[in-house]
Amino acid sequence: MALNNTYDPYDVYDARPVQQETAVGAGAMLLLLVLLGTAIGMGTAGWLTGLAFAFASWAVLSRALHRSRLPSFGPANRVTLGRAALVGGVTALVADSFRSAPPVTLLVGLTAVALILDGVDGRVARRTGTSTPLGARFDMEVDAFLILVLSVYVAMDLGPWVLLIGGMRYVFVAAARVWPWLTAPLPPSTARKTVAALQGVLLLLAGADLLPRLANAGVVAVALGLLVWSFGRDVRWLWRRSRVPAAPAGTVPELVAR
Numbered sequence: 005m006a007l008n009n010t011y012d013p014y015d016v017y018d019a020r021p022v023q024q025e026t027a028v029g030a031g032a033m034l035l036l037l038v039l040l041g042t043a044i045g046m047g048t049a050g051w052l053t054g055l056a057f058a059f060a061s062w063a064v065l066s067r068a069l070h071r072s073r074l075p076s077f078g079p080a081n082r083v084t085l086g087r088a089a090l091v092g093g094v095t096a097l098v099a100d101s102f103r104s105a106p107p108v109t110l111l112v113g114l115t116a117v118a119l120i121l122d123g124v125d126g127r128v129a130r131r132t133g134t135s136t137p138l139g140a141r142f143d144m145e146v147d148a149f150l151i152l153v154l155s156v157y158v159a160m161d162l163g164p165w166v167l168l169i170g171g172m173r174y175v176f177v178a179a180a181r182v183w184p185w186l187t188a189p190l191p192p193s194t195a196r197k198t199v200a201a202l203q204g205v206l207l208l209l210a211g212a213d214l215l216p217r218l219a220n221a222g223v224v225a226v227a228l229g230l231l232v233w234s235f236g237r238d239v240r241w242l243w244r245r246s247r248v249p250a251a252p253a254g255t256v257p258e259l260v261a262r
Contacts, residue, residue, distance in 0.1 A: 022069045025077040026062055029085040033058035033092040040093055044107055050100030057092040065142065072138045080129035083121055084143050090118040091150045098157045111157075112212045118150060119204045147200065148173045154207040162210070162221050169203060169228050172235060185246035190238055199234040203227050 037054040040046055046054075065085075069077075077085075093114050097106045125143055129135040155170030180186035190196070206227035210220040 022074055022077045023066055025082070025085070026066045026069065029065075029089060030058050030062035032086070032089045033061070036089055036093045037096055040096060040110075044097075044100075044110070046096065046100050047103045049103060050096040053099035054092055054096030057095050061088055061092065068138055068142075072136070074136065074138065078129070078134040078136070078139065079132055080125045080134055081139050081142060083125035083128055084139065084146055087118045087121045087125070088146050090114050090121075091146055091153070094118065094150065095153050098153050101157060101160065108211075108213055112208060115150070115154065115204070115208050115211075119201075119208065122147060122201070122204070147204070151203050151207065154204065154211060158207055158210050158220075158224060161217070162224060166207075166224055166228075169207065169224070169231055172231055176235060176239075186239070186242055188242055188245060190241065193238075196234055196238065199230045203231060 033054070037046075037051065037058070040054075041051060094111060097111050097114070100106055122143075125139075129139055152170030152174070155166050155168075159166035176186065206223050209215070210223050213220075215223065
């Protein structure tokens, strides 16, 4: 858009194609809720929570897409949107579990597919050349919310300490509002990605109720320990980086090894 606010015919952005895709995603979430409700006789809490998730996901994603002005939704985002629909189903089942025990097989199945697809959308984005900051953020938010929901489910059996796993990322985001140096970009890290992926797998293992309760507690404790180590490592790196004086203009800053 020109600075003088005159109309520029070459700067017209049509958001309808991408917005239609978000509407399809919301419709898929609603369809999944109907199927789950019919299959298990889901209670009010499950319905309301699932509907709230579907509406919130549609609203937030639609706003983000409009602001990013993406020309198309992209195949990788479609995979992530499918994962979001599955996460909505898992969220409804966990909310309904406060009323009665959910069908564990169904809960594990939906979660397992969502975790498997977590490794698909990134590959699709790279192979099709459609990686975008919005897509990466969308994928990260879906992952984080799934971990939060799984930690709530496991905490009902093992205790509230499990919620530390799901809440740690949101605490980090809140802390970044107080200490802006936490918002600096982090270098790529295979260890960070591995720890993040293990959270869902280990929580799912504990939630599947395949092991004795003590063993489940040990599995979740390992997940929490790895997460604390990963976050601590990143926070330390960010703090050290914030203490490095800014390089004068026209100089090349020295790279900080990690």
